[in-house]
Amino acid sequence: MKARKIAAGLMLLSGVTHVSQLLVYGSEVSVVGASVFGLIYFVIGLFLLGKSKGALWAGAIIPSVGGILGVYRFFYLQTNPFSVFHVAIDLIVVPLCVYLLWKKD
Numbered sequence: 007m008k009a010r011k012i013a014a015g016l017m018l019l020s021g022v023t024h025v026s027q028l029l030v031y032g033s034e035v036s037v038v039g040a041s042v043f044g045l046i047y048f049v050i051g052l053f054l055l056g057k058s059k060g061a062l063w064a065g066a067i068i069p070s071v072g073g074i075l076g077v078y079r080f081f082y083l084q085t086n087p088f089s090v091f092h093v094a095i096d097l098i099v100v101p102l103c104v105y106l107l108w109k110k111d
Contacts, residue, residue: 013065013102014054020069020095021048027088036083040092043072054103065103069096 024044031037046068053061073096080089 009102009106010054010062013099013106014051016095016099017047017051017054017065017069019051020092020099021045021051023088024092027086030088031084031086034084036079040076040079040088043068043075047072059107062103062107066100066107069099072096073100 021044024047025041027037027044028041050061050064050068054065073093076089076093076096080086080093
């Protein structure tokens with residue numbers, strides 16, 4: 007259960023910081039896209055606070071895609087510390103969710 011709470015907390019934090027980029031960088035297309043991911047991450051974080059197996063699947067799959075897009079954004083669109091932070095969170099959350107799915111609570 008502790009791993010699930012860590013994953014939930016990180017997804018909630020990531021969700022908030024994704025959206026906060028709008029305050030720092032404005033409404034550039036890549037920032038708006040990242041903010042949409044942030045809203046999705048926040049919802050996944052809320053569901054991870056419960057016992058939903060679907061939330062574990064979402065926590066394993068969506069941040070995998072987001073991490074890939076974050077690396078692309080960092081190297082090709084906008085080099086920024088948010089991208090590094092968010093990919094680092096994805097690198098923690100995805101394995102935690104996969105572990106919890108494999109463990110079968």
